[in-house]
Amino acid sequence: MIPVEFRGFTWRHAGRRAPAVAEVDLRIEAGERVLLLGPSGSGKSTLLAALAGLLTTDSGERTGEVLLDGADAASQRGRVGILFQDPETQLVMARSGDDVAFGLENQAVPREAIWPRVREALDAVGFPYPLGHPTHALSGGEQQRLTLAGVLARRPELLLLDEPTANLDPEGAEAIRSSLRTALADTDATLIVVEHRVADILDLVDRVIALGPGGTLLADGPAEAVFAEHGDTLAEQGVWVPGVPLPALPDAVPGEPRLRGESLSLTYPGADRPALDGVDFELRAGELLAVTGANGSGKTTLALLAGGLAAPSRGKATVPGERAPLHRLPANRLAARVGSVFQDPEHQFVTATVRSELAFAPHAAGWPQRRIDARVSELLERLRLAHLAEANPHTLSGGEARRLSVAGALAAAPGALLLDEPTFGQDRRTWGELVDLIAGIRDEGTALMAVTHDRDFAAALASREIVLEDGRVSRC
Amino acid sequence: MLTIAPICGPDAPIARANPVAKLFAVVAVSTAALVAADWLTPTLLLAALAAATPFSGVHWGPLLRRLRWLWLAAGAVAAGNAVFAAEQTGSILLSLGPWELSSGALIDGAALGLRVCVAATAGVLGFATTDPTDLADALTQQLRTSPRFTIGSLAALRMLPLLGAEWRQIVIARRARGMEGGRNPLRRTRLFASTMFTLLVGAMRRAGRLAAAMDARGFDSEVPRTYARVQRMSRADWLFLAAAIAVAIGAVAISHAYGTFRVLF
Numbered sequence: 001m002i003p004v005e006f007r008g009f010t011w012r013h014a015g016r017r018a019p020a021v022a023e024v025d026l027r028i029e030a031g032e033r034v035l036l037l038g039p040s041g042s043g044k045s046t047l048l049a050a051l052a053g054l055l056t057t058d059s060g061e062r063t064g065e066v067l068l069d070g071a072d073a074a075s076q077r078g079r080v081g082i083l084f085q086d087p088e089t090q091l092v093m094a095r096s097g098d099d100v101a102f103g104l105e106n107q108a109v110p111r112e113a114i115w116p117r118v119r120e121a122l123d124a125v126g127f128p129y130p131l132g133h134p135t136h137a138l139s140g141g142e143q144q145r146l147t148l149a150g151v152l153a154r155r156p157e158l159l160l161l162d163e164p165t166a167n168l169d170p171e172g173a174e175a176i177r178s179s180l181r182t183a184l185a186d187t188d189a190t191l192i193v194v195e196h197r198v199a200d201i202l203d204l205v206d207r208v209i210a211l212g213p214g215g216t217l218l219a220d221g222p223a224e225a226v227f228a229e230h231g232d233t234l235a236e237q238g239v240w241v242p243g244v245p246l247p248a249l250p251d252a253v254p255g256e257p258r259l260r261g262e263s264l265s266l267t268y269p270g271a272d273r274p275a276l277d278g279v280d281f282e283l284r285a286g287e288l289l290a291v292t293g294a295n296g297s298g299k300t301t302l303a304l305l306a307g308g309l310a311a312p313s314r315g316k317a318t319v320p321g322e323r324a325p326l327h328r329l330p331a332n333r334l335a336a337r338v339g340s341v342f343q344d345p346e347h348q349f350v351t352a353t354v355r356s357e358l359a360f361a362p363h364a365a366g367w368p369q370r371r372i373d374a375r376v377s378e379l380l381e382r383l384r385l386a387h388l389a390e391a392n393p394h395t396l397s398g399g400e401a402r403r404l405s406v407a408g409a410l411a412a413a414p415g416a417l418l419l420d421e422p423t424f425g426q427d428r429r430t431w432g433e434l435v436d437l438i439a440g441i442r443d444e445g446t447a448l449m450a451v452t453h454d455r456d457f458a459a460a461l462a463s464r465e466i467v468l469e470d471g472r473v474s475r476c
Numbered sequence: 477m478l479t480i481a482p483i484c485g486p487d488a489p490i491a492r493a494n495p496v497a498k499l500f501a502v503v504a505v506s507t508a509a510l511v512a513a514d515w516l517t518p519t520l521l522l523a524a525l526a527a528a529t530p531f532s533g534v535h536w537g538p539l540l541r542r543l544r545w546l547w548l549a550a551g552a553v554a555a556g557n558a559v560f561a562a563e564q565t566g567s568i569l570l571s572l573g574p575w576e577l578s579s580g581a582l583i584d585g586a587a588l589g590l591r592v593c594v595a596a597t598a599g600v601l602g603f604a605t606t607d608p609t610d611l612a613d614a615l616t617q618q619l620r621t622s623p624r625f626t627i628g629s630l631a632a633l634r635m636l637p638l639l640g641a642e643w644r645q646i647v648i649a650r651r652a653r654g655m656e657g658g659r660n661p662l663r664r665t666r667l668f669a670s671t672m673f674t675l676l677v678g679a680m681r682r683a684g685r686l687a688a689a690m691d692a693r694g695f696d697s698e699v700p701r702t703y704a705r706v707q708r709m710s711r712a713d714w715l716f717l718a719a720a721i722a723v724a725i726g727a728v729a730i731s732h733a734y735g736t737f738r739v740l741f
Contacts, residue, residue, distance in 0.1 A: 092690055344645070
């Protein structure tokens, strides 16, 4: 375990005008376990990267000092371990055991010592498979566990966790937390964790540091004291502060049917059982239907079939006013009937500016120019994207990109909108914005279907719920 | 799904051979085939490869499936060279207006096609019996290639199947936005370019994150790495390599003795 200190630390990423963090002074004692909080853009990840020695002089401009155990962090790399949020881009090797061994090889651990340490680390995180298990066959939560084992095997004296559960479903997130609990009991490493979902991680830390914009210190102390004093401010800034109630929304009043699925089924080529098997549903104007279920239960497949984006092996999805089933419609007509919003907003961006992104579907649907202009201005205002109208969609922040992907799907005024995990990994502020936005869309009379793991989201907006299990409706 | 894993039983003698030994064996056989311009050398080499296949642990079915496109290409090389040969020698087999096909040209064309066949078959056999991780280990341990480059390439290779899955997702997302190629070639080209752009933006971002994660686990530390897995050139590996070189030389020697051998250049 080692102490950590920032002295007047300022970092500006190359090509940016404003510094990511400015004049940070912070000391964390050896062995302390710290939760680092702050709104998006407060520089939490920058601080962690600085501690991990990953801010190289060619990637930005630094003043001040970052000290680990009194020495410059860049010279102490071998003593630090960091876990990032995306499991897919942290795995290096094809076999699980080799991946854990990778970090030990880099540390020049002698071969005889490598494999016992690999096994020990895998045991510590409760990894359930043999050493030779292929990494691509692991679920996201299992991959993240494996990466954690790879970090722990190096026996770091400072452990940094950068939103370790943000990209995982609730099951995977819980598995990681339980791995962390057992693993942390065995080590006395200093710990700094960044996490939005505070309640789930509080039992692992003994100090909370809350940052404001630009890395200014907002609050510092034991969790209870920090939340008692600054809970409301932190909640406003996007932290999921335990005990701060979520806004209640009025219920919806369903109107006439807008989208209908009849015994929708799909068996993927080479699969031995259908991913979706005979699902019926009806979506009415002004309601939100939540689709829930475990991973692999067929939720995403249902969203694809309902959105006319894949051809069902049996059954069909239809909208009033179109005789052909949705999967047969040409894309431009489909986009004016049913909108789909995917988990990764960037997959949906097809043009170079926010404005043209919004004009795209109406233009393809053959709207007259004046109507398109009016629609685009309206959406820019409503989704608070007007100041970004000429920006490139790929440069937007996470929350902005998500709002734009919803706006883009809505642009041609489809009667139904399908959302895949709309609130996945969002901080509380973005979450609130999305819930308000979706409630507004619903109350205007659009029919909505949302695939979601998020209980709070379903409770706030859904009037009905379909629970899928092995491709069939188990409850509705 | 795009797969790069070996398709053989793991205990077959050739599957267990050192990857670098296999690499040089493939180079030896392919070089002999590519240098020779006659029909006998590649035929003998192809027979030797067929004889070696049972020891590779690769089943004929999957092997032939992987080879069919390469052999089709080889067939095209043979046909093209026979039909469009500069001079038609020997007896005329076929005459179609101004086009003639002679026995000499047919043999020369077949010889050229066979050479491609040998190189393709040897390469596919080599890769089908080699785990990429083992290859990277052997390259760094036997040939002392730079770990930064070798392990980096291995990590990049692991991400390839992800790109395939992401491509499909992007295409679906495009359709949802109202963008579809349809039958219009211009629109198809634009769609392809824009899908590729999105894929590349994502791939660059991923590559950056992967590099950061690897460096965070000490990949760029200046300490010389140790190896968790050992690759050695055992006596069996040297014998295997020697046998492959002997086959290559033997095929050339037989063809030479038979009087058919010709060098390409």
